[in-house]
Amino acid sequence: MLVVIGRIGRAHGIRGELAVDLRTDEPERRFAPGSSVVCAGRSLTVKAARPHSGKLLVTFDQVADRTAAEHLRGQVIEADVDPAELPEDDDAFYDHQLIGLRVARRDGAHVGEVTGVLHLPAHDTLAIDAEGREILVPFVAALVPEVDIERRVLVVADVPGLLDPDAAETVTPPEGR
Structure with a gap:
């Protein structure tokens, strides 16, 4: 099973070295x-x-120069992982562990089901099917305070506008603008 472990950023130098935004612990x-x-x-x-300036610089045998490296910019890097393998960190999850989890509010009210994980530059984002409507929730502790793989449930914070865009708080700009 393929697991996302990074995303390629810009080429570094002329010998094919690549800056990688890590998605693995x-x-x-x-x-x-x-x-x-x-x-x-x-x-x-x-x-x-x-390591270099908060990123990992990686050289691959098959990427000989800067031109070849530039063609890979923005591509996702994956590793082949045994489906039974679990991450070492208790707060880390593979996509296949999250997809299919029931999504609930803190009070236990049913929201939907996780249908996908988007690996965006800033952070991972959960795609949730909420009765036929797709909701995207940033996969950060403030918005997803609990993930229970054994019970197959993920808890999402009930922040105004997160689960129901119509309930979003509206900000009125100051007068004179």
Whole structure:
């Protein structure tokens, strides 16, 4: 099963090095020299990886120069993971663990079901089917305070406008503008 572990940013230097925005809590394992990843539909072998300015700079055997690296910008990097494997961190989840979870409010009221996980640059976002209407909820602790894989339920904070856009608070601009 493929699991998202990063997204390629800009090329770094002229030898094919790439800046990677991490989406894994195990970068030393997933980007270890010799490990294989999947990117843009093809398998790549990690040649080297090193931290740099809050990102990971990665070199792949198959990406020889800056031109080849620039073609990969924005692509998602995935690792092939055994479906039975669980992340080491208790607050980390693989997409397949989240998809299909029942979504409820804090009071237990049914909201819907998780149908997907979007890996956006700022943070992951849950796609939730709420009785035929898709709701996108940023997957951050303030909005998703509880995930119970065993009970197959995820709790979403009842923030005005989050689950019901019609209930969003409206801000009236100051007069004179």
